[in-house]
Amino acid sequence: MYRRALSWLLRQTLKLDVTINRVYPTDWNPLYYTGGLTNFFLLVLVVSGILLFFYYVASLDGAYASVAYLTDAVPYGGLLRGIHRYAADAFIIAALLHLFRNWFTDRYLFSRDGPWISGMFLLILGGFIGVNGYQLVWDTRAQAITQIFVQMLRAIPLAGPPLAHLFLGGPGISDALLPRILFLHIGTASFLYLLLWWHYVRLRHPKIWPPATWVLTTLGLITLLAALPGTAPVAGVPAQPGVGVTSYPLDVFFLLPFWLTNWLPAGVVMGGLILLFLAGYVIPYLDRETEPAMGVRHAGVAQVIDGNCTGCELCYYDCPYDAIVMVPSPHPGVTKAAANRKLLAVVMDSRCVECGICVGACPFEALELPKFLEADLTRRIAQAVAAPASQTVTA
Amino acid sequence: MAEPKVVGFVCDWAVATEGLTDGDGRLSAHPSVRIVRVPCSGFMRPDWLEETLRAGADGAFVTGCPYGDCLNREGNYLMRDRVEQLARRLSRRRVEAGRLAMLAHGLHDRPAFLEDVATFLQRLAALPPAAPSRPARPAAPAGGPAPAASTRPAAPTGSVTPSEESP
Numbered sequence: 001m002y003r004r005a006l007s008w009l010l011r012q013t014l015k016l017d018v019t020i021n022r023v024y025p026t027d028w029n030p031l032y033y034t035g036g037l038t039n040f041f042l043l044v045l046v047v048s049g050i051l052l053f054f055y056y057v058a059s060l061d062g063a064y065a066s067v068a069y070l071t072d073a074v075p076y077g078g079l080l081r082g083i084h085r086y087a088a089d090a091f092i093i094a095a096l097l098h099l100f101r102n103w104f105t106d107r108y109l110f111s112r113d114g115p116w117i118s119g120m121f122l123l124i125l126g127g128f129i130g131v132n133g134y135q136l137v138w139d140t141r142a143q144a145i146t147q148i149f150v151q152m153l154r155a156i157p158l159a160g161p162p163l164a165h166l167f168l169g170g171p172g173i174s175d176a177l178l179p180r181i182l183f184l185h186i187g188t189a190s191f192l193y194l195l196l197w198w199h200y201v202r203l204r205h206p207k208i209w210p211p212a213t214w215v216l217t218t219l220g221l222i223t224l225l226a227a228l229p230g231t232a233p234v235a236g237v238p239a240q241p242g243v244g245v246t247s248y249p250l251d252v253f254f255l256l257p258f259w260l261t262n263w264l265p266a267g268v269v270m271g272g273l274i275l276l277f278l279a280g281y282v283i284p285y286l287d288r289e290t291e292p293a294m295g296v297r298h299a300g301v302a303q304v305i306d307g308n309c310t311g312c313e314l315c316y317y318d319c320p321y322d323a324i325v326m327v328p329s330p331h332p333g334v335t336k337a338a339a340n341r342k343l344l345a346v347v348m349d350s351r352c353v354e355c356g357i358c359v360g361a362c363p364f365e366a367l368e369l370p371k372f373l374e375a376d377l378t379r380r381i382a383q384a385v386a387a388p389a390s391q392t393v394t395a
Numbered sequence: 396m397a398e399p400k401v402v403g404f405v406c407d408w409a410v411a412t413e414g415l416t417d418g419d420g421r422l423s424a425h426p427s428v429r430i431v432r433v434p435c436s437g438f439m440r441p442d443w444l445e446e447t448l449r450a451g452a453d454g455a456f457v458t459g460c461p462y463g464d465c466l467n468r469e470g471n472y473l474m475r476d477r478v479e480q481l482a483r484r485l486s487r488r489r490v491e492a493g494r495l496a497m498l499a500h501g502l503h504d505r506p507a508f509l510e511d512v513a514t515f516l517q518r519l520a521a522l523p524p525a526a527p528s529r530p531a532r533p534a535a536p537a538g539g540p541a542p543a544a545s546t547r548p549a550a551p552t553g554s555v556t557p558s559e560e561s562p
Contacts, residue, residue, distance in 0.1 A: 017501055205469065320467055357467060374440075384452070
């Protein structure tokens with residue numbers, strides 16, 4: 001069931017690519033750069049966020065006034081706020097596209113689980129930072145989502161009430177709240193870069209920057225949304241302590257769980273979120289296909305043939321996952337070419353994705369995929385070349 | 396004239412050939428083309444392509460995923476470079492560079508894949524017939540028939556993308 005659904009989704013994703021690739025040259029397909037776009041939006045968020053930070057006052061009385069001052073009195077202040085808001089939406093959209101695309105196209109298989117796990121952390125923290133951003137404005141919406149969020153926290157068994165106390169900085173909403181949220185907003189955002197290091201660490205040339213066309217197009221789109229009268233962020237109603245909030249404008253990309261509390265108890269929404277994210281962490285460990293069905297795609301971790309390795313480093317430079325390390329050669333190789341080697345290639349099992357790129361890189365026949373050997377391939381070549389071509393139509 | 400004998404190495408994540416081939420991997424549309432599935436286009440060692448030609452095939456091509464979409468991130472770019480280098484190396488040994496091609500097609504790009512294969516076959520048909528089984532060393536002058544000299548400069552650079560020079 002899961003397998004069937006995923007192969008259907010894989011087919012649809014790649015069909016979409018065929019369509020898009022008719023329009024753009026293939027290396028421009030925006031769906032090939034969802035990760036790079038996410039990274040770009042994060043940079044936009046950091047830069048605009050630093051500028052916003054200069055104007056922000058983190059107190060219950062001053063927060064709303066400082067944001068209103070920035071929006072109305074500071075030149076381009078409203079535009080800056082709008083850019084920060086829409087870049088955040090774009091960040092989540094691009095991150096979700098990145099997640100679903102890599103899920104549907106099997107890009108989490110074998111030892112690619114590191115990027116997947118760090119990516120889940122990035123997504124959860126990114127969403128959390130976004131919610132914090134809406135709280136910082138401290139209008140009626142901020143007040144409402146703070147209340148709902150505290151209810152959600154309190155619904156967690158055992159750890160919930162202390163967490164809510166920590167989050168609020170006291171038993172209820174006080175002046176301790178906004179400095180905490182500001183720290184959570186900026187501190188967690190800085191922490192994203194540590195997670196990004198984990199996300200990239202085993203990729204040889206990560207695509208962290210999309211083509212200039214897409215950088216400029218998306219930046220223009222964000223600026224346009226931030227500047228147009230219909231979509232530019234408007235000042236909400238300042239929060240009034242003690243007054244219940246009945247309705248507030250919704251941002252579907254960050255505040256969807258809060259919207260669900262209209263019908264469900266906060267505890268159920270929190271439980272659902274936790275389950276959803278736990279399921280996300282399990283994805284790379286679910287069976288995608290049976291082993292026989294994978295065939296040559298699951299050819300086993302590459303093996304170095306010690307006697308043939310000359311220490312030339314070609315595989316080391318070509319491996320896209322940094323799975324090959326060169327170590328000082330403990331003993332000379334067997335072949336003439338390998339007799340005077342200084343280095344020996346070693347494949348790290350925990351990083352190998354069984355692609356065989358190192359096999360193609362090695363001119364000395366010193367690497368093999370255990371379930372698809374050079375001998376297998378040369379036999380197939382010989383069969384293919386030896387077979388008569390003409391009588392095949394009936395076969 | 397019979398269609399040129401070709402071996403195609405197709406990445407197993409790239410274009411799906413189920414339904415296009417019979418049990419032995421022959422393309423139904425072009426029975427002289429045999430498909431061999433490999434784990435990634437980057438798995439192909441240039442030596443093996445050379446070996447394929449030496450064993451008597453008229454041409455060989457490698458098919459990877461669309462550029463930018465390699466499941467293993469860089470396999471198709473690396474293979475494109477390797478095919479280019481091998482083509483240059485072979486043309487110094489009087490083997491036409493046009494006998495090699497690098498194609499890039501996604502799982503569902505079958506029509507475009509078949510079109511590219513057909514173009515490749517046409518290009519091979521225009522080349523002089525390959526020597527049946529070349530010696531391992533290119534030094535023996537018997538391998539290069541004289542008429543080959545006039546056609547050799549025909550496709551030195553366009554060898555990687557056959558679609559560019561469709562007649």
